Amino acid sequence: MEDVRARLAALPEVERVEIAGSLRRRKETVGDADLLAISRRPERVMEVFVSLPEVEHVYEKGETRSRVKFRNGLDVDLRVVPRESFGAALQYFTGSKEHNIALRRIAERMGLKLNEYGLFRGERRIAGRTEEEVYEALGLAYIPPELREDRGEIEAAREGRLPRLIEYGDLRGDLQVQTNWTDGANSIEEMAREAKRLGLQYIAITDHTRSLAMTRGSDEAKLLEQIAEIRRLNRTLTGIRLLTGAEVNIRKDGTLDIRDDVLAQLDVVGIAVHSHFNMSRQEMTERIARAMRNPHADILFHPTGRVLLKREPYDVDIDEIIRVARETGTILEIDAYPERLDLKDEHIRKAVEAGVKLVIDSDAHHVGHFRVLHYGIAQARRGWARREDILNTLPCEEFLAHLKDGRKRRRRA
Structure with missing residues (x-):
């Protein structure tokens, strides 16, 4: 569009x-x-x-x-539409319906009328050329479009409490990248060069692990071989840093399918559910929580497993997952791939309010997939996330330091 x-x-x-x-x-x-x-x-x-x-x-x-x-x-x-009404029309046709109804009520209490043509006192238009002047005339700070769902944004705008949302150019890294070592289409080097071209400073190579046989998932020996290859590439590549990693499968009992001594050698360990989706809510929640308590489990990838319009999320107590993330320091992912967008916006906001840190990842399986990161940023903005809530806005060394602190925290638990 x-x-x-x-x-x-x-x-x-x-x-x-x-x-x-x-x-x-x-x-x-x-x-x-x-x-x-x-x-x-x-x-x-x-x-x-x-x-x-x-x-x-x-x-x-x-x-x-x-x-x-x-x-x-x-x-x-x-x-x-006329130039003098453009801001009012843009606000009106952006919506949401619930947001617009709430704004009209504010206008009515002020003795004004608000519609797509402008904000009026009697027959005189007092605002309408820009959205900013419409909101200002109603006594509100400008509200970013992603927040306009009547979920508290109007009250926050009135009271000066709107968050300074993450911006679309803020990401420095991508922590979920697959390659042709498993089910990706491109080599590690090709993925690195494309990420660099698009302005990223670091990416984690997180190919699938062995429990996903259909992806030719890596076992311990293959992971160690890939670590050596990534270290070799880091000696030759400039302007981009490759982090060693894996998307480790969470078994039915909550254990991980790669030994801890190998996980300890990886820069980034993502964990994810890829099987047994039909467990009860309690069983699934306990399964994921156990995996999150593994000292090496840095990030919970696509936390609810949904595929938009194709597969419902598995039944999991997201409030408990957020509580465990806060307890363990495990990071929750916002998977930016358009068919996932997992976490959903309401869950992102809950995580932000709980003080849980997040990352936004492309889930790239092809060089063209890095371009979907903006969908994840949009999802984060809809969840009221600020730059400081999203860890891959940090420089690489600061990001890695945060991961090390998380591992120490889980080992002490």
Whole structure:
């Protein structure tokens, strides 16, 4: 959708185009998309819009609003609005519905009227050109789109308590990267060079372990061989640091499928459930909690195991997992892969409020997968996460120091 927005914005008749709706709020699934534009020739913009190569069907074509269906199944609306109303329209069509209702109630209590055309006192528009001036006129700090779900953000904006959210360029590392040593498509070196090209400073190579036979998972001998290869590459690569690691399988009884003496040699140990998804809530929770108490278990990968629109999360007490993470210093992952987005936003917020540290990882199996990291950042922002809540915003040495402290903490427990 960003590509479509950019093409429309490049038209000489267009002053500005922005994405609105649930896509702008960065919800994990969206049913349609909304675009808003300012243009001195709206009829020309509509003609270009309905003629885009992505368009499969035109539902409606008007002077200032058109609605189409893209070939990928997404319904897309385009509205051209006046410059003086653009901010109010962007706020209104971004939503959510619940957020907008709450704002209208505030306006009513102030003797004002708020709609997509602006904020009015009687017939006089007092705000509407920008979103910022709408929120300011209502006595609120500007609320980032990802927070607009009426989950306390309005009260926080009124009281000056909104968090300074992690920004989209803040990540320095990626701690879940698979290669062709197991089920990935590219070599370690190819993954490293692409990560460097995209601006990352370090990545952990976390190929699957032996219990996942379908991925040619690594046993202890293969892991030791890979450690040697990563150390060799670190002597030749510049501008990127490779960390040794593994995505270690959590067995049904909560033990890990790699010996502790080998785990101790890895920079980053991720643990994950990949089997026996149908255990009871108590059994699954106890299984994961036991694994988290292993001294070498640094990060719990994709903590609830969900695959969006395909597989429900396994039945686990996430509140207990967050409590154990706080007790043990185990880090919880936000898996940025679009089909996972695990943790979900509500769980991220719970973790942040509990003081549990998080990382955002791509779960990359191909050089192209590093580009999904922004989905994880969006998910973190929806969970009210700040930069300081996300450990892979740290420089590499500071990140590794945190892992070492966590291992010491678990050994003492």
